[in-house]
Amino acid sequence: MTQVEVKTRVPYTVEIGHGLLASAGARVRAVCGGETAAVVSDDTVFSLYGAALCTQLEGAGYRVVPFVFLHGEASKNLTTYAELVNFLAEKRLTRTDVLVALGGGVTGDLGGFAAATYLRGIRYVQVPTTLLAAVDSSVGGKTAVDLPAGKNLAGCFHQPSIVLCDLDTLTTLPEETFRDGCAEVIKYGMIDSAEFLRELSETPAREQLEHVVTTCVRMKRDVVSEDEFDRGRRQLLNFGHTFGHAVEACSRFAVSHGSAVAIGMAMASRAACARGLCGADVPQTLLALLRQYGLPTGTDFSADMLYGALCADKKIEGSSVHLIVPDRLGHCRIEPAQLTDVPAWLAAGGAK
Ligand code: NAD
Ligand code: GLY
Secondary structure, three states: EEEEEEOOOOOOOEEEEEHHHHHHHHHHHHHHOOOOOEEEHHHHHHHHHHHHHHHHHHHHHOOEEEEEEEOHHHHOOOOHHHHHHHHHHOOOOOOOOEEEEOOOOHHHHHHHHHHHHHHHHHHHEEEEEEEHHHHHHHOEEEEEEEOOOOOEEEEEEOOOEEEEEEHHHHHHHHHHHHHHHHHHHHHHHHHHOHHHHHHHHHHHHHHHHHHHHHHHHHHHHHHHHHHHOOOOOHHHHHHHHHHHHHHHHOOOOOOHHHHHHHHHHHHHHHHHHHHOOOOOHHHHHHHHHHHOOOOOOOOOOOHHHHHHHOOOOOEEEOOOOEEEEEEEOOOEEEEEEHHHHHHHHHOOOOOO
């Protein structure tokens, strides 16, 4: 088992290894204390791992109350959020109790937002069960739900008390969901390490899972420890996300988050190359790696449609936006752009 210490205002540990669910009760008890544990999970994940986690928590002396919602991005909204905080109140969770988010990024974001706001904040634990959640969303304390106007528009920062990443849970992931996580994994390589990109091209992520998850979590740890509240360097983690969120929104979430990020990274790299900000080797290498991992590299949505969706992105500041662009393999930078210039970026990225 590997432990990664995240040095945010309130520090915490990410534990990565096999079989961690089998000792989850004792770990949650040691770090969080409290009397009641609300286990938040979607129906698919709860049916796979809910009983094991609840038994563990009960064995550690918790009164366990499960909240199970319908799987999928469509549940990450104000309605499910309201049901969840009402549930916490009905079950009389107090400020010393704990919420345990068991699942992918949807569960972590939703559960984290409820934990951040219920009673002005209670402790919560992330138990990521998708590759995407393991390498990205379970670490760093970004919590949110979607609004009809756009993705993640209501949320706040609230760091978990501990992250328990049991790699064994990733074995039941459908291939498509695993692939989505690979987009975020490739993102880390593009931002931070040409060497990691090479490792990913030489050995499939599935065959080096512990190394891949640990490498990504360490990279994310470095970024969020320096910039917890997304004012500077942390924005690099949005590589592929500004254009990607627009693709996701245009598709009404039919395109999954990971696929959208893959498309967004490909567009940003093509555009950066077309504008002379990086060499042709950058989009060439990235596109080859995305294809190797079965990820998409383009979209049929028009530049007009994408621009309309992008204008609702929470990362817009007044009339400008910080685009994240690669300047060489394994390195990205923040490129401020006027919103009026974004259609040209989208066109340079390959949008029709
Ligand atoms: P998800 O939580 O919807 O999980 C994807 C699917 O996999 C679901 O249907 C789920 O039931 C299923 N699943 C999960 N674990 C499983 C397992 N072990 N075995 C079998 N099936 C399993 O989606 P996701 O891709 O994990 O996360 C996407 C969400 O994460 C988006 O809402 C995105 O905005 C958010 N996100 C947040 C951050 C952050 O920093 N907070 C970062 C990246 C993404
Ligand atoms: N997933 C982007 C971030 O955590 O900042």
